[in-house]
Amino acid sequence: PQRTNRxxxxxxxxxxxTGANCDSAPPxxxxxxxxxxxxxxxxxxxxxxxxxxxxxxxxxxxAVKRIAELSRDKSxxxxxxxxxxxxxxxxxxxxxxxxxxxxxxxxxxxxxxxxYLRQSSELDPPIESLIPEDQIDQVLEKAMHxxxxxxxxxxxxxALHDFQVSSGAWQQLRENLALAKTKxxxxxxxxxxxxxxxxxxxxxxxxxxxxxKMYSPEKKVSLLLRVCKLIYTIMQDNSGRMYGADDFxxxxxxxxxxxxxxxxxxxxxxxxxxxxxxLLQGEGGYYLTSAYGAMSLIKNFQEEQAARVLSSETRNTLxxxxxRRTAQRSVPSVDDFQNYLRVAxxxxxxxxxxxxxxxxxxTTTEEVCSLCAYKFKIPDPENYALFLVTExxxxxxxxxxxxxxxxxxxxxxxxxQIFHFVYRKVPNLNLxxxxxxxxxxxxQVE
Amino acid sequence: MAAGGAGGxxxxxxxxxxVVLLGEGYKLIIPPLPLQASFLTKKLNITGKRVNLAxxxxxxQERFHALGPIYYRDSNGAILVYDITDEDSFQxxxxxxxxxxKMLGNEICLCIVGNKIDLDKDRHVSVEEAxxxxxxxxxxxxxxxxxxxxxxxxxxxxxxxxxxxxAQAEERLKGNGASQSASSRRGVQIVDDEPQATPAGGCCxxx
Numbered sequence: 001p002q003r004t005n006r007x008x009x010x011x012x013x014x015x016x017x018t019g020a021n022c023d024s025a026p027p028x029x030x031x032x033x034x035x036x037x038x039x040x041x042x043x044x045x046x047x048x049x050x051x052x053x054x055x056x057x058x059x060x061x062x063a064v065k066r067i068a069e070l071s072r073d074k075s076x077x078x079x080x081x082x083x084x085x086x087x088x089x090x091x092x093x094x095x096x097x098x099x100x101x102x103x104x105x106x107x108x109x110x111x112x113x114x115x116y117l118r119q120s121s122e123l124d125p126p127i128e129s130l131i132p133e134d135q136i137d138q139v140l141e142k143a144m145h146x147x148x149x150x151x152x153x154x155x156x157x158x159a160l161h162d163f164q165v166s167s168g169a170w171q172q173l174r175e176n177l178a179l180a181k182t183k184x185x186x187x188x189x190x191x192x193x194x195x196x197x198x199x200x201x202x203x204x205x206x207x208x209x210x211x212x213k214m215y216s217p218e219k220k221v222s223l224l225l226r227v228c229k230l231i232y233t234i235m236q237d238n239s240g241r242m243y244g245a246d247d248f249x250x251x252x253x254x255x256x257x258x259x260x261x262x263x264x265x266x267x268x269x270x271x272x273x274x275x276x277x278x279l280l281q282g283e284g285g286y287y288l289t290s291a292y293g294a295m296s297l298i299k300n301f302q303e304e305q306a307a308r309v310l311s312s313e314t315r316n317t318l319x320x321x322x323x324r325r326t327a328q329r330s331v332p333s334v335d336d337f338q339n340y341l342r343v344a345x346x347x348x349x350x351x352x353x354x355x356x357x358x359x360x361x362x363t364t365t366e367e368v369c370s371l372c373a374y375k376f377k378i379p380d381p382e383n384y385a386l387f388l389v390t391e392x393x394x395x396x397x398x399x400x401x402x403x404x405x406x407x408x409x410x411x412x413x414x415x416x417q418i419f420h421f422v423y424r425k426v427p428n429l430n431l432x433x434x435x436x437x438x439x440x441x442x443x444q445v446e
Numbered sequence: 447m448a449a450g451g452a453g454g455x456x457x458x459x460x461x462x463x464x465v466v467l468l469g470e471g472y473k474l475i476i477p478p479l480p481l482q483a484s485f486l487t488k489k490l491n492i493t494g495k496r497v498n499l500a501x502x503x504x505x506x507q508e509r510f511h512a513l514g515p516i517y518y519r520d521s522n523g524a525i526l527v528y529d530i531t532d533e534d535s536f537q538x539x540x541x542x543x544x545x546x547x548k549m550l551g552n553e554i555c556l557c558i559v560g561n562k563i564d565l566d567k568d569r570h571v572s573v574e575e576a577x578x579x580x581x582x583x584x585x586x587x588x589x590x591x592x593x594x595x596x597x598x599x600x601x602x603x604x605x606x607x608x609x610x611x612x613a614q615a616e617e618r619l620k621g622n623g624a625s626q627s628a629s630s631r632r633g634v635q636i637v638d639d640e641p642q643a644t645p646a647g648g649c650c651x652x653x
Contacts, residue, residue: 248484289516
């Protein structure tokens with residue numbers, strides 16, 4: 001019975017996220033047409049043959065193969081989730097706001113399915129019996145690429161391209177690439193190192209073209225690594241010197257410009273968003289980041305030429321991206337702490353005292369105020385209110401607002417300002433007026 | 447944040463940290479540069495714990511400044527190197543410190559490194575100024591000479607220890623947080639804090 005519950009949980013959250021951005025109906029079961037009957041009958045025989053072959057496979061390949069089979073078996077819970085999701089994506093491409101949004105939903109789905117497979121007993125034999133504990137995650141990751149990304153690869157490519165075209169980014173990228181291609185290495189910031197010649201550029205272009213054929217973000221990244229190593233080798237062979245990022249990043253920018261492949265932009269996006277997040281810290285993550293950086297420089301090339309720095313808009317995008325990434329990683333710890341709110345009592349004579357209160361997202365400012373009154377032992381709570389104070393503003397919160405939601409909203413902004421929740425006396429108008437009168441600043445009322 | 451995740455089980459714990467290199471002259475910090483010199487990994491053993499470092503170099507030219515965030519995101523530590531004979535490079539380190547604190551808060555361990563101590567006769571950044579600045583921003587200051595391979599190993603060892611402490615403190619905090627939220631009831635509940643003295647600067651932190 002426990003397992004059934006878990007299944008329901010995963011299904012529930014899945015529906016929430018697929019339905020979140022779209023008005024269309026949640027994925028529905030589609031029954032195979034008559035044409036599926038014959039292959040199905042044959043399948044039994046194939047299975048026997050493949051069963052024999054699979055004994056010759058490595059445990060990893062066996063596990064991936066088994067998961068892929070399960071993902072196609074709609075009578076299994078896992079299979080129905082995967083197949084429904086795939087047909088949902090194929091039919092509802094338009095429901096995402098951007099390519100990034102689309103890719104992130106895919107990544108989320110794969111991560112959820114991995115978690116499901118680890119918990120469920122649908123896999124037979126269980127994955128633990130085939131794969132050592134410390135390798136299970138990467139095997140599941142590989143399997144998810146096969147189950148989800150492989151069938152969706154062309155759909156994803158078309159969708160990403162459509163987003164680029166409709167936003168005007170495609171046209172702009174092509175123009176900027178064409179312009180950047182005319183530049184000498186020095187104009188792109190290369191200082192001294194010798195660039196790859198046209199033959200080497202052609203070789204690199206060929207690797208990038210091969211990269212496009214792959215559906216696995218990891219395999220794509222490994223090709224990107226080979227390109228980066230080739231660039232390094234050329235730089236070093238030509239000089240005998242060692243080079244750091246100061247020299248490498250401009251050279252990579254030059255190479256990307258020379259390859260003149262606007263499709264590389266969506267390739268980088270694909271890898272960046274779909275690569276297993278645990279790999280982003282390693283070598284692959286580093287060179288992927290560099291490729292992303294090189295592409296950003298090219299995309300902003302015209303502006304950059306004029307201003308010598310990236311536009312503030314691009315900086316914002318980068319910051320947002322940074323936030324999202326870090327936010328994603330910190331989800332579990334944020335969950336642990338999201339019901340706490342630190343509130344400061346500010347008194348004219350005694351200064352600040354702070355207390356941490358447990359405040360749920362649905363707790364109103366009014367409730368928080370009465371809590372503060374009790375906790376700080378305020379004799380005249382009717383004169384106090386809760387304020388949101390930032391570096392240069394102070395705002396009294398209305399009784400029906402929700403401080404936790406305000407906090408969450410502030411944290412989700414690309415640049416989080418420092419802010420405090422302060423419980424203090426409301427400035428008394430009756431006291432203020434005489435003060436103004438004394439200064440002689442009050443308006444004369446006729 | 448501070449991905450400084452400890453992997454594996456509690457027995458043979460391995461820490462993985464990301465360290466970003468920023469500032470002028472940073473490439474001098476690791477003299478025997480391996481072939482691919484802008485990304486490298488380093489394995490250390492500290493008090494019986496394995497530590498894997500992923501070291502990310504960044505391009506220092508002004509035109510690449512805006513790309514900083516994509517390199518330093520998720521870093522557990524940052525090594526900011528200036529040239530002791532070049533005041534300008536010290537100013538640039540200060541700018542990075544400001545940006546890192548703004549973007550990553552206090553979870554990142556900052557190392558401010560005065561390099562080229564072999565050229566002390568041409569020093570333009572005073573030891574006192576640099577050290578007191580580092581202290582004022584919660585960073586640690588180190589003196590190195592990449593040329594003479596001096597102070598570098600110590601720098602990495604010390605940084606690793608600091609990042610481990612941060613990661614361990616975070617684990618403890620996480621443990622506490624989990625048990626607290628597990629015991630919390632619905633509705634509003636108050637967790638008492640120690641009575642606090644009025645802080646010197648701005649008031650109490652929120653968050």
